[in-house]
Amino acid sequence: MAVAILFGTLTVLMLIGTPIAFCLGAASFVTILYMGLPPLVVFQQMNSGMSVFTLLAIPFFIYAGDLMVRGGIAQRIVNFAGALVGHLRGGLGQVNIAASTLFGGISGSAVAEAAAVGGLMIPQMKARGYGADYAVNVTSMAALIALLLPPSHNMIIYSIAGGGRISIADLFTAGVIPGLLFAAALMITAYFVARKRGYPVEAFPGFRRAMQLGAVAIPGLLLIAIIFGGVRSGVFTATESSCIAVAYAFLVTALVYRQMGWAAFKEATFGAVRTTAMVLLIIGTAAAFSWLMAYLRIPAQLVEWLQSVSQNPLVIMLLLNVIMLLLGTFMDMGPTIIITTPIFLPIAIAYGIDPVHFGVIMILNYGIGLNTPPVGAVQFVACAVGKITVWQAMRSIWPFYGAGLVVLGLVTYVPEISLWLPRLFRGG
16 A cells, blocks of 8 residues: 555656656655654655765766856867768758767766757757758757766766666766767768758868867867766766866866856856756655665565566566656656666666666666657757747657667667676776
């Protein structure tokens, strides 16, 4: 009965539009009262969930991303990407994907990427005769690349939700090849859609101009090497790297590019504070919810049920993918990772799936959910920038969904795509 109350309360509150943090907190509180446990347990678990040192990396990476968006780094990355791939079929679409790949390695946030790159690219694409739906779909799908590349906030959340025993450095490294594979799949899809619609190519500016634009973008792109190289080499932790990212982003935008004025600095600071407050409240309430699920033995019961369905790991992974894809369409990514990791990770481990590999699978599943109604935050941002409705975008997004699902299948059933690079860096 307690399980029914827990999930029933959560479902009802979500259906009436209650913010997800309050859904999780209220469902936990009601269930605790029904079970006769002290209500203080909810607040203890919330405090415990938020009082994790590694979580400090999230607000600082968010802050660094805000500084870079407002300080001109995104514009220079787009210019450099345009010089590299703008001459391909559907040139501005290819530029959009390449810029998202480069910027994703800096921001780590799909929503920030959709807002930053989309704000720059979608108006240009519409002005050059590209369909608004094409511009929005390319932007929203390309924004998901940031979820797989360091410094992905959601990789950090997954590590914490997994008990803090999963190496963030390994997770950052494991997402690199899947992220680049996803970018390549989107570029191929964008090419064929652009060719079918007869979209133009951009003029190649020449190697000299491309090198000039690359040199201008180098100060911003160096942040990728600083974050990834520092964490991977062990010079500093993910939390320390986030602080370095903020300091470096501020210096580049204020002293090198000189586009960070006082007003932009205040907006970035207040924006990061608001986002951090929302994220930490969700993490705290989700921690209480996760504790209750463990107390009620929900993960163990689900493992037993899946074992009764099949003993084949390939079938189990297919079922988990379907479940995660469905969950991703109804819940935001951060809380979904926190809630489901304690449930799904033991199942994956029980079937011999590496926790780092499973983390990449989970991030990719829920990332696709971010671009799927009814709770597709990335899609909503891209549609708002493109000034079209979600349903207009949905009518033509299917080739891009297909590309994402192909990459998901490869990442799921070819573990070396995720595990080869971490193993190489570990020297084993």
